[in-house]
Amino acid sequence: MHHIEVKWLDPRLGDTIPRPDYATEGSAGLDLRACLAEPLVLAPGQTELIPTGMALHLADPGLAAVILPRSGLGHKHGIVLGNLVGLIDSDYQGQLFVSVWNRGSTPFTIEIGERIAQLVVVPVVQVAFETVEEFTPSHRGTGGFGHTGRS
Numbered sequence: 735m736h737h738i739e740v741k742w743l744d745p746r747l748g749d750t751i752p753r754p755d756y757a758t759e760g761s762a763g764l765d766l767r768a769c770l771a772e773p774l775v776l777a778p779g780q781t782e783l784i785p786t787g788m789a790l791h792l793a794d795p796g797l798a799a800v801i802l803p804r805s806g807l808g809h810k811h812g813i814v815l816g817n818l819v820g821l822i823d824s825d826y827q828g829q830l831f832v833s834v835w836n837r838g839s840t841p842f843t844i845e846i847g848e849r850i851a852q853l854v855v856v857p858v859v860q861v862a863f864e865t866v867e868e869f870t871p872s873h874r875g876t877g878g879f880g881h882t883g884r885s
């Protein structure tokens with residue numbers, strides 16, 4: 735288990751709004767909560783940046799976090815992310831925000847403290863480019879986009 739520095743910027747987190755936590759032992763993501771002053775009605779097509787009330791510092795360049803939609807909200811209500819996926823850099827120390835997009839056809843109300851997205855911490859490998867004229871041959875070579883047959 736990695737230990738990561740976190741700041742609870744909104745005093746309601748841990749009081750009236752639960753702090754993000756893994757729902758089960760096997761959960762990959764922590765549900766992020768909408769730290770809104772009042773419920774927000776998202777019209778069809780509307781995108782809004784929602785504060786999560788928390789900041790974290792991953793610190794290790796071998797880590798990043800991704801913000802992903804919640805399956806149920808996306809599938810049933812059309813509530814997904816305006817940036818499709820949010821990427822949190824290991825040196826980012828500001829508040830986490832979730833860009834929420836109503837891609838559905840009906841208004842959707844985001845309640846105070848509602849779980850709007852999930853945060854997954856992932857390993858990252860940083861690379862150094864080594865310029866070459868020719869690659870070491872590989873089995874695939876330059877074939878892509880269906881090159882191996884219809885999928």
Ligand SMILES: O=c1ccn([C@H]2C[C@H](O)[C@@H](COP(=O)(O)OP(=O)(O)OP(=O)(O)O)O2)c(=O)[nH]1
Nearest residue numbers: 801817819820821822823826829830831832833
């Ligand atoms: O959904 C998101 C995506 C990003 N961030 C924060 C953390 C991330 O480290 C920072 C910058 O994100 P990104 O590099 O994707 O944004 P950018 O548009 O490229 O801006 P910048 O020039 O600040 O890098 O914004 C969020 O809070 N939520």
